[in-house]
Amino acid sequence: xxxxxxxxxxxxxxxxxxxxxxxxxxxxxxxxxxxxxxxxxxxxxxxxxxxxxxxxxxxxxxxxxxxxxxxxxxxxxxxxxxxxxxxxxxxxxxxxxxxxxxxxxxxxxxxxxxxxxxxxxxxxxxxxxxxxxxxxxxxxxxxxxxxxxxxxxxxxxxxxxxxxxxxxxxxxxxxxxxxxxxxxxxxxxxxxxxxxxxxxxxxxxxxxxxxxxxxxxxxxxxxxxxxxxxxxxxxxxxxxxxxxxxxxxxxxxxxxxxxxxxxxxxxxxxxxxxxxxxxxxxxxxxxxxxxxxxxxxxxxxxxxxxxxxxxx
Numbered sequence: 001x002x003x004x005x006x007x008x009x010x011x012x013x014x015x016x017x018x019x020x021x022x023x024x025x026x027x028x029x030x031x032x033x034x035x036x037x038x039x040x041x042x043x044x045x046x047x048x049x050x051x052x053x054x055x056x057x058x059x060x061x062x063x064x065x066x067x068x069x070x071x072x073x074x075x076x077x078x079x080x081x082x083x084x085x086x087x088x089x090x091x092x093x094x095x096x097x098x099x100x101x102x103x104x105x106x107x108x109x110x111x112x113x114x115x116x117x118x119x120x121x122x123x124x125x126x127x128x129x130x131x132x133x134x135x136x137x138x139x140x141x142x143x144x145x146x147x148x149x150x151x152x153x154x155x156x157x158x159x160x161x162x163x164x165x166x167x168x169x170x171x172x173x174x175x176x177x178x179x180x181x182x183x184x185x186x187x188x189x190x191x192x193x194x195x196x197x198x199x200x201x202x203x204x205x206x207x208x209x210x211x212x213x214x215x216x217x218x219x220x221x222x223x224x225x226x227x228x229x230x231x232x233x234x235x236x237x238x239x240x241x242x243x244x245x246x247x248x249x250x251x252x253x254x255x256x257x258x259x260x261x262x263x264x265x266x267x268x269x270x271x272x273x274x275x276x277x278x279x280x281x282x283x284x285x286x287x288x289x290x291x292x293x294x295x296x297x298x299x300x301x302x303x304x305x306x307x308x309x310x311x312x
Contacts, residue, residue, distance in 0.1 A: 003031040003105075004097060004155065005080030009070045010049075011039040013088030016201060017048050020088050021056065029097035033057060034086075037074035040064040045088075068168035068176040075167055082157050085177075089201040090152045091120075096197035100155050103191040111160045111188020112181060115197040117150040127202060134192055140185040145240035146247060151177050152198045160184060169225075175218045179225070186230065216268075219248045245271075253286065262286055 006024055010017065024034055036049050038060040049058050059077055061070060075083065082104060086092060096115075103113040119127040132148050143149065161167055164183060168176040184190075223241060227233045234241070249268050256265035265286045 002033045002080045004029075004033075004082040004084055004101060005078035006032055006034050007071065007074045007078065007083065007085045008034055008036045008088060009039060009067060009074055010036065010041055010045050010088045011064060011067075011070075012041045012043045012045060014041075014044040014048055016089040017045055020086060020090060020092075021049070021052060023092040023094075024086065025052075025055075026094045027092065027097050028095050029101060032097060033078075033080060035059070035074050035077050037061065037070050037077075039067075039070045066170065066173070068170045068172065071168050071176075072170065075161070078158065080158070082155050083161065084155045085151050086198075087152060087200075091124075091199040091201070092152070093197050093199070097155075099193060099195065099197060100153075103193065104155055104157065107191075109189045110191055111184040112154055112156045113191040113193065114149050114155075115153045115193040115195055117153050117198045117200050118196050120199045120201050122201065124199075124201075129196060130200075132192070132194070134190075137189045139190045139192075140182060141237065141240055143182060143185055144237060145243035147178055147182070147244070149178070149181055150198065150200055152200060154181065156181075156184060160188060163187070172218050172221065174215050175222060179222050182222075182226075215252060216248060219244070 008020070021034065024032065032055070034052075034056040036056055036058050038046055038049065038058065040061050040063050046058075046060070049056060057077065059074065061073065065073075071085075082101065084097075100113050100115060104110045116129065116131055118129050121127055130148060130150065134142050134146075134148075164180075167180065169179055170176065172179055223244070249271060253265040253269040256262070256268065266283060269283050269286065
């Protein structure tokens with residue numbers, strides 16, 4: 001049995017695929033396999049993948065299915081004690097496994113480990129560093145209110161996954177990964193490495209660029225699911241539920257703004273404008289282009305936020 005199975009799901013991802021695979025082969029920690037699930041691609045993905053040795057195990061679906069159904073199919077093929085994920089457009093830093101595996105290896109109370117990551121553009125240039133400051137233990141409350149885990153940074157175990165009633169909940173269109181990791185965080189301790197261990201690529205073909213109001217519907221379904229699963233959830237986590245809705249509203253508003261849908265951006269964020277000063281800032285910024293908004297957010301709002309936090 002290998003130590004870690006790295007799950008790669010692919011649907012016509014040839015553009016960045018070789019770089020992603022090479023970043024696994026470049027790992028300083030060598031006890032891994034790639035479980036590659038080809039979701040009936042029609043581009044060169046299959047040919048690229050089959051050029052590698054037996055450490056990459058190739059599987060192909062007979063037809064294209066939704067992402068989370070494909071992830072569950074890939075998980076069934078994993079032979080590793082531990083599980084990680086890598087999207088076909090992302091890149092692992094060479095020491096990622098070497099740094100993260102020891103945090104979970106034979107740690108019975110740890111359900112998931114994760115790290116910071118860096119956002120890059122289509123050419124591999126840095127956009128920004130995603131720097132989190134979450135607590136490592138009992139992180140459910142914190143992550144529910146402010147979720148920032150990069151899917152490509154996590155490592156969990158088959159033992160943990162097999163304690164759950166399902167892996168990726170296929171009823172979700174966009175956030176089944178978030179929903180799964182929050183379920184793990186509710187029942188297990190987490191460990192967090194503040195270092196950057198992977199590069200997450202932002203480009204026009206990202207699913208996140210195509211999000212619509214379905215993201216909001218997905219998120220509300222998740223909260224409804226937890227309300228039925230966890231006793232007194234709505235009361236105990238009322239503050240975090242409000243924060244989570246604000247976070248999703250900001251994401252939708254920014255995406256609407258990016259595509260020039262300013263009225264829709266303002267409609268989304270208006271629901272939260274009296275609850276959080278960042279929502280008010282976003283509402284004002286929505287009258288500008290997303291480039292101006294990005295500048296104002298990075299240079300002005302974050303500076304104000306930092307000063308306010310220092311005074312608390």
